[in-house]
Amino acid sequence: MAKTEAPKPILGTSPLRKEGVAKVLGATRYIDDIALDGMLFGATVRASIARGRILDIQFEQKDDLGNPIDWSKFTIVTANDIPGENTIVHLTKDHPCLAAEFINHPEEPILLLAHREKAMLPAAVAAVKITYEEWPGVFTIEDSEAGIERAKAGDETGVIWRGHGHGGGNNTFKTYCMLKDQTEIPESVWAEAAYIVEGEYRTGAQEQLYIENNGVIAECVVADEAVQEVTVQGSMQCPFYLVHALELVFNLPADRCRVIQVETGGAFGGKEDFPSVIGSHAALLAMKSGRPVKMTYDRAEDMVATTKRHPSRTRHRTAVAKDGRLLAGEIEFVIDGGAYATLSPVVLSRGVIHSPGPYDWPYLRVDGRAVATNVAPHGAFRGFGAPQSIFAVERHMDKIAGVVGITPEEMRRRNFLKSGEKTATGQHLSDPVDLQGLLTRALREADYHRKREEFARTNVGAVVKRGIGFASFFHGSGFTGSGERRLNSLVEIELNAEGMPNILVSSTEFGQGTNTILCQVAAQTLKIPYDDVLIAQPDTYRVPNSGPTVASRTAMIVGKLVERAAEQLCVTLVGSGFLAEGYTGEEFKDGAKRYLAANGALKASVRYQAPADIFWDDEQYRGDAYPAYAWAVYVAEVAVDTRTYQATVTDFHALQEVGKVLHPKLAAGQIEGGVAQGIGYALYEKCVWQNGRMANNQMTNYIMPTSADLPPIHAHFEEVPSIHGPGGAKGIGELPMDGPAPAILNAIEQATGIAFGEIPLLPEDIFARMTGTDGAEKLNPDVMEPAIAAAVGEVGD
Amino acid sequence: MAGLAAVRFRVNGVERTVEAPPVKRLLDVLREDLQLTGTKEGCGEGECGSCAVLMNGELVNSCLVPVLQAEGAVVCTIEGVSVDGRLAPVQQCFLEEGGAQCGICTPGMILATHHLLEKYPQPTLLQIQEGLAGNLCRCTGYMRIFEAVRQASERGRD
């Protein structure tokens, strides 16, 4: 007889993190905790100019202190040693693995060194003297645009990137035009609008600042003077990206390039594309030396040379009806991609699609552009273009509300997208969408109305000004457009000898909880205990390509594949008679073992199938941009001290609808961590640039929030099951990065009466605006509240 | 190489002697000479606290301590927190509350918590926030860590 007691559902509960015990014991082995026999240490010799040509390279016989350097003890790799193509491939091949002649950013790698003793490397790196012909650099979006303009007049000196046959053009990696309904905005709309509201918004670069720096260990098998096989293990998000990079650098087939992810100490996008660089470098040193080579960056090198969030500039021009309804919008969204294309086209795409916010625009045109500068390439960072364009639109909505004379809340309510309506790409929102309800609840949780009214009263004459503001937004789950179709992900579950299912995926754990949620999904589907499900270490010789661990896709897309694979495994075991319906966990293991005894092995494989009703047209840039969206309203409360000009977030409420929550504690942890990064993005984290180089590449002068800087962060969930993810889940990882910055600046506007349009917003920026020392119009003291007027007076005198 | 010094100190209850350059960082001595790799390097300049250990009961950033300074000292690293491989209450609470995500800050954070709870067995939120302000965590936003500390202080009470 089958037992009737069904196992308790594990989805929606918070079992212990799979790899958690080792982490709290300090027993987890990260890449820098691993040593191989005979291992050398590698280092990179980088450019010292932003743009130019290498003329000469000399190896000094003595270091800067006069000590002799024995170069025979060093392994030296140059571009000439590369057996395959000198490129780090992402979407194009413009990015050299090592600079052979031209320099395009100040941290361009030129030479690689390895030595038995790590301590010998810094002096040797400094003793490689390179002379250059230096050319004027292009450092900002405006420089880059000026270069394009001058080129039209025949002066090409400001052109640093030429299209490389990949659809870009001069200084332009990619452009997109998103035109709602493929219809241009009729002139009459502008002519008849009650208001035309314009605004410009800017966001700065942001360092991922994972606490574990980038690092890898490479090994290389060389026989008959040719590389036979390359193995790289390290800290990373996307093992198969690195496989692909190694294939080209070493001219090897994929099955000779083995990549293993070891436990990774944070990533946030910063270990999406960059491991292809450091991994290829270490592997070249391993090839040349015949030894394993470890390359780990120290903090300064990691900050100065690896990717950051793209700086952006967004311009809005909006036609608005008398009652605040949006009539038409023109949005120009530009991101600074740095010296090479890397992932910029995809970042741009996500930024463009998120630029209209969760609103219904009768007419909309968005022009997006990713431009080149002589700065180390910018790359993936949680949110991937969306935090930039959402910052702009959510500041702009508050601006329009002010112009029209309605509240920010009313402005949103009159324009929210609803179920059944179409997004700017023409995607029909068939899933339930309830932004009105989300806004109502978020404002209630934050006690918004009472506080807004109270602050308006108490701010008069106060030295510390308070404010409360919010942002409403959405974030698409999974790869943009036809991305998931192209990825064509594969997931497997095999049975181990004890009859326990082992999940085989290339999806990586770096703190978000991949291991835990995928095991929960399998356990629930197989109706066995969570502890009985295993997940394999991502090793490309052993796991299939389930796609990169990016784009809020792991829970929803990969999780769904795990669910289907588990179903298939179950059907096979039950169908073959080794397992009877209603089995217990123990019976599952017994049945599985008997199946294995009879059949040798069992592995269920499942490949991604695009939902039949999801369609994307790359040419027209229209269609279903994402299978599902997460929706959110975030409310920030701030205090601005008019003596120190420091803005502090004093309370934060984050409400989101992310489908069913698979693991409440992990989900809340994702939201809280993302909000903390968002607060840093808005108020603390500033990259200071000098001639294309980050000048403050230390934790002492690039400031991320500490435990003492953050407000209570309250994560709230509205759970509406989605058909796209396992157990009704949607993506969650990137969403919390989108909302904090605009919510905070909206709150600061209430506190100070100043409409700031740029982040990061540091005390010196607030000081400059409040005192008029930034060259902008000084506040009119007549309408200024007394305390600000006093502060201005003090500083001005 | 410059002269080596023999440094004697007590690590996790065991007398150790290492021969090392006197200015070698305690962090590197722990990781390289004693294979105690639970102590992590995040910045190398005293900002992140991932290298934090207890030295004579004080929380120190081992990246800033020349090993010679540890002569005669009593040092406790993350490896010395658990008892016979069993989680200490602080570790158990970090595990249960989601105080560890990527885990790289966790060893330092747990030692800082240990130190905090010695000082304030029932800390207020402000004491927790300030007590951990020298330990950066990029993953959690600290909220689950605060909760773990609160839970650990509760458990300490019974």
Ligand code: FES
């Ligand atoms: S490594 Fe010692 S404080 Fe960061």
Ligand code: FES
């Ligand atoms: S858990 Fe990743 S840095 Fe704290």
